[in-house]
Amino acid sequence: MELIYTGKTKNVYVLDDGNYLLKFKDDVTGEDGKFDPGANTVGLTIEGAGKAGLRLTKFFFERLNEKDIPTHYVDANIEKATMKVKPATVFGEGLEVICRYRAVGSFLRRYGKYVVEGQPLDAFMEITLKDDIRQDPPISEDALDMLRILSKEEYSVLKELTKKIGNIVKSELSNKGIELYDIKFEFGRDKKTGEIILIDEISGGNMRAYSDGRYIEPLELERLVLGE
Numbered sequence: 311m312e313l314i315y316t317g318k319t320k321n322v323y324v325l326d327d328g329n330y331l332l333k334f335k336d337d338v339t340g341e342d343g344k345f346d347p348g349a350n351t352v353g354l355t356i357e358g359a360g361k362a363g364l365r366l367t368k369f370f371f372e373r374l375n376e377k378d379i380p381t382h383y384v385d386a387n388i389e390k391a392t393m394k395v396k397p398a399t400v401f402g403e404g405l406e407v408i409c410r411y412r413a414v415g416s417f418l419r420r421y422g423k424y425v426v427e428g429q430p431l432d433a434f435m436e437i438t439l440k441d442d443i444r445q446d447p448p449i450s451e452d453a454l455d456m457l458r459i460l461s462k463e464e465y466s467v468l469k470e471l472t473k474k475i476g477n478i479v480k481s482e483l484s485n486k487g488i489e490l491y492d493i494k495f496e497f498g499r500d501k502k503t504g505e506i507i508l509i510d511e512i513s514g515g516n517m518r519a520y521s522d523g524r525y526i527e528p529l530e531l532e533r534l535v536l537g538e
């Protein structure tokens with residue numbers, strides 16, 4: 311098993327069968343020891359965070375596969391905190407696709423002149439570049455096309471998939487009395503078929519979820535959604 315990438319919260323290995331293995335770590339993003347799903351640095355280590363993130367990821371990817379939404383998911387081993395996935399190539403050096411239902415996080419910081427905190431946003435999608443040094447700058451459809459990162463056709467596929475997937479996650483949470491405020495996805499092209507697929511993870515580390523106006527931390531989210 312060859313280690314090909316050491317990420318902030320996961321390591322990526324190539325398996326003998328050509329698939330990738332994602333190993334979920336207990337490291338979570340944040341700053342100064344405080345968890346923040348929008349942060350670009352590892353802020354702290356929480357025991358059990360890796361397995362909890364994987365359990366939620368497994369749960370959501372299985373829901374998506376049932377609905378025939380194209381994803382990289384193959385299977386997961388919770389004990390080992392690993393997930394087997396189909397290899398994908400990312401757009402440029404990687405994009406983050408955010409789906410927003412309420413104004414919080416970087417959206418509120420950027421547009422605070424025009425929105426109030428928590429204002430409803432109706433599955434608003436925006437894309438940022440994965441570029442830690444430049445703090446993940448937002449990028450427009452035209453700029454993505456001009457810089458040959460994503461064609462306009464691909465942009466519209468991403469937009470449709472993002473809203474669909476965001477709404478599925480939102481309704482799964484809503485079944486448990488939890489409200490999704492925003493969520494971050496990653497997409498890539500399936501190395502074999504070229505199809506645009508959802509990659510990476512769907513866990514508490516990539517979303518902001520609230521219950522009665524109270525923010526729910528990733529470990530608690532996993533317990534509330536999946537039970538003990």
Ligand SMILES: Nc1ncnc2c1ncn2[C@@H]1O[C@H](COP(=O)(O)OP(=O)(O)O)[C@@H](O)[C@H]1O
Pocket residue numbers: 315316317318319320321322330382395396397398399400404496498509510511
């Ligand atoms: N199916 C896949 N094919 C290729 N790369 C993937 C796939 N799924 C996830 N990745 C990449 O693997 C890395 C996972 O590790 P992570 O710690 O989340 O990294 P990062 O620090 O870049 O967020 C991410 O860079 C993500 O883009």
Ligand SMILES: [Mg+2]
Pocket residue numbers: 317318319
């Ligand atoms: Mg990541």
